[in-house]
Amino acid sequence: MILRIQTYGRAGLLGNPSDGYYGKTIALALKAFPVTVTIYESPEIHIAPNVEDNSDYPSLEAMVQEIDRFGYYGGIRLVKATCRQFFKHCQEHGIAIPERNFTLRYQSTVPQLVGLGGSSAICTAAFKALLSFYEIKSIPLEIMPTLCWQAEDELGINCGMQDRVIQIYNGLVYMNFEEKFFTAHRHGRYERLDPALLPPLYLAYDPNRAEFSGNYHKKLRVLYDAKKQDLSAAMREFADIAEQGRQALLDRNHALLATLINANFDLRCRVLPVSEMNARMVYQARKSGASAKFTGSGGAIIGTYDSEEMYDNLQRDLEEIGCAVVKVTVATD
Structure with missing residues (x-):
């Protein structure tokens, strides 16, 4: 078999x-x-x-x-x-x-x-x-x-x-x-x-920004050990964003969810090193009014959009800088 x-x-x-x-x-x-x-x-x-x-x-x-x-x-x-x-x-x-x-x-x-x-x-x-x-x-x-x-x-x-x-x-x-x-x-x-609680989501990535994620996490661990007090507080703040996001989903508060997605990335920029090229993806997506944050260590972003017009605009803006853009379908099987 x-x-x-x-x-x-x-x-x-x-x-x-x-x-x-x-x-x-x-x-x-x-x-x-x-x-x-x-x-x-x-x-x-x-x-x-x-x-x-x-x-x-x-x-x-x-x-x-x-x-x-x-x-x-x-x-x-x-x-x-x-x-x-x-x-x-x-x-x-x-x-x-x-x-x-x-x-x-x-x-x-x-x-x-x-x-x-x-x-x-x-x-x-x-x-x-x-x-x-x-x-x-x-x-x-x-x-x-x-x-x-x-x-x-x-x-x-x-x-x-x-x-x-x-x-x-x-x-x-x-x-x-x-x-x-x-x-x-x-x-x-x-x-x-x-x-079904999710609003419409898009995902964008740039294969030319490939980097082994283990390198990022290794650097993050070194930074965490060096600045444990500051980054421990930041990790609690990241966790609180997720907890608020859970409630926003249950309440179908999509506006709050978008705000939290943006806050997650903004916190990351405040406390962790973010490459200019990776950050550019987020800011390019936000030009259309969409929310945006990294999906992981960098090279791909995810966010919400409010309308097909907004999606068309963010797709155009992201493709200008070499990104592929897709609408998100969640795998449940």
């Missing part, structure tokens, strides 16, 4: 980057950007390489250019690390894994390294595929994101929990990573919200 499992790129709507610092966030899964894992029984374990694992280049210059943009690593190491966490967890909790091997292939449509959760989408899709292939049903849903996060952490990838949560749960999720609860339970409090 051939199994095909999908997860999706994600957008942080509010609260990020406080998820890495016991904060609160709201995120959603992006239907436009699926990652598909295909898994089927085979005599030996085989993880098939994808374009992210490319080792063929037209020239030495082309190889160096790709390394400069995307680093040295592809997706195979992510799959391996996920497999290891899956196996170790089952072993430690007395969960029997049937004795059969598999071939696993992955294919990603998530734009690379622009803050849309491409790496974590590979991990979470692989984890879901292993669950289906081995018919394991005893791992609690809320623990699954933690195991995927541990796989990336093991590889030295600095990241918070948000991406893995939304890519395991799909849909629209409010997340509370309060430290005492998270430390005691190895997961946060995750609340599904109805995507």
Whole structure:
């Protein structure tokens, strides 16, 4: 039997980057950007390489250019690390894994390294595929994101929990990573919200601004440790924005939601370094009256718009600076 499992790129709507610092966030899964894992029984374990694992280049210059943009690593190491966490967890909790091997292939449509959760989408899709292939049903849903996060952490990838949560749960999720609860339970409090509560959303990204998000999170951790008092207060403020956003969604207060989206980015600019080219995307979008903030570490933005006329204007303005623009559909399957 051939199994095909999908997860999706994600957008942080509010609260990020406080998820890495016991904060609160709201995120959603992006239907436009699926990652598909295909898994089927085979005599030996085989993880098939994808374009992210490319080792063929037209020239030495082309190889160096790709390394400069995307680093040295592809997706195979992510799959391996996920497999290891899956196996170790089952072993430690007395969960029997049937004795059969598999071939696993992955294919990603998530734009690379622009803050849309491409790496974590590979991990979470692989984890879901292993669950289906081995018919394991005893791992609690809320623990699954933690195991995927541990796989990336093991590889030295600095990241918070948000991406893995939304890519395991799909849909629209409010997340509370309060430290005492998270430390005691190895997961946060995750609340599904109805995507129908959302106003119209757009997403824009520029592939030419690609940067390995782990670098951003590593720099953020160093900065946090150096200025802990100031940034701890900022992370609490990010978390409060997410909490207010949850209530705004429940109240269908779309005007407040737009204000909070803008406030999230403005706070980021006050307390964290933001590159001029990434910030330009936000300001270009705001020219039309739309709200805007980063979806993740930079390179992509998300926001609300009030009308088709506003969408047409922001699309024109963003395309002028090389961005692709799409209307957001939330993946709920």
